[in-house]
Amino acid sequence: xxxxxxxxxxxxxxxxxxxxxxxxxxxxxxxxxxxxxxxxxxxxxxxxxxxxxxxxxxxxxxxxxxxxxxxxxxxxxxxxxxxxxxxxxxxxxxxxx
Amino acid sequence: xxxxxxxxxxxxxxxxxxxxxxxxxxxxxxxxxxxxxxxxxxxxxxxxxxxxxxxxxxxxxxxxxxxxxxxxxxxxxxxxxxxxxxxxxxxxxxxxx
DNA sequence: TTTGACTTGTCAATATTTGTCTAATGTAAG
DNA sequence: CTTACATTAGACAAATATTGACAAGTCAAA
Numbered sequence: 383x384x385x386x387x388x389x390x391x392x393x394x395x396x397x398x399x400x401x402x403x404x405x406x407x408x409x410x411x412x413x414x415x416x417x418x419x420x421x422x423x424x425x426x427x428x429x430x431x432x433x434x435x436x437x438x439x440x441x442x443x444x445x446x447x448x449x450x451x452x453x454x455x456x457x458x459x460x461x462x463x464x465x466x467x468x469x470x471x472x473x474x475x476x477x478x479x
Numbered sequence: 480x481x482x483x484x485x486x487x488x489x490x491x492x493x494x495x496x497x498x499x500x501x502x503x504x505x506x507x508x509x510x511x512x513x514x515x516x517x518x519x520x521x522x523x524x525x526x527x528x529x530x531x532x533x534x535x536x537x538x539x540x541x542x543x544x545x546x547x548x549x550x551x552x553x554x555x556x557x558x559x560x561x562x563x564x565x566x567x568x569x570x571x572x573x574x575x576x
Numbered sequence: 577t578t579t580g581a582c583t584t585g586t587c588a589a590t591a592t593t594t595g596t597c598t599a600a601t602g603t604a605a606g
Numbered sequence: 607c608t609t610a611c612a613t614t615a616g617a618c619a620a621a622t623a624t625t626g627a628c629a630a631g632t633c634a635a636a
Contacts, residue, residue: 449565
């Protein structure tokens with residue numbers, strides 16, 4: 383499930399309109415629509431605004447948002463698993479210092 | 480070890496000058512210097528060119544380069560481990576389909 | 577002090593991202 | 607069928623970010 387699908391689900395559960403949420407975020411309805419459908423990536427501030435408007439845990443949602451960005455980067459790649467292994471190694475070494 | 484540190488190491492092993500490698504890549508020496516020092520990110524084509532000039536396995540080097548990009552994104556984050564877990568879950572679900 | 581290797585700062589050119597507007601599509605009610 | 611409203615698509619200008627080059631700088635060895 384992508385970030386967009388996720389927030390759409392929450393918005394619909396709460397029976398809110400795109401228009402309502404977008405207005406609280408100070409963005410155009412069309413933009414929020416695109417974010418939910420994944421044709422546009424939310425900016426960090428927008429992800430935060432969404433957490434607020436949809437009353438979600440901000441850190442959790444931001445993690446989800448960041449994960450989405452990374453998945454998006456990796457999507458086209460061939461050896462995703464291998465790349466993730468390298469990332470983990472690098473991260474581990476970083477945190478040791 | 481970052482991508483930049485890595486290619487610098489190889490270049491020095493091979494006793495090549497920045498100037499020589501940069502020229503074969505058709506870029507300015509200064510730019511290659513920045514890439515090696517990590518103040519600039521290589522573009523994909525540049526990473527490929529480096530593989531060629533330094534006679535490294537292209538896919539391997541590109542993996543390393545991509546991993547570096549991801550680490551760079553994550554560096555500032557708080558719950559890196561958690562984010563990586565989410566990424567892996569998402570990737571696993573993607574590959575199942 | 578000259579030379580050569582490398583680094584740094586700056587800047588214009590380019591490229592990408594962003595947000596909005598308008599028009600289109602979908603849909604449920606009357 | 608019309609109307610009304612929600613959502614989506616496309617196109618665009620404006621804002622941002624990236625890129626590569628140049629010139630000037632540091633540094634070390636000769």
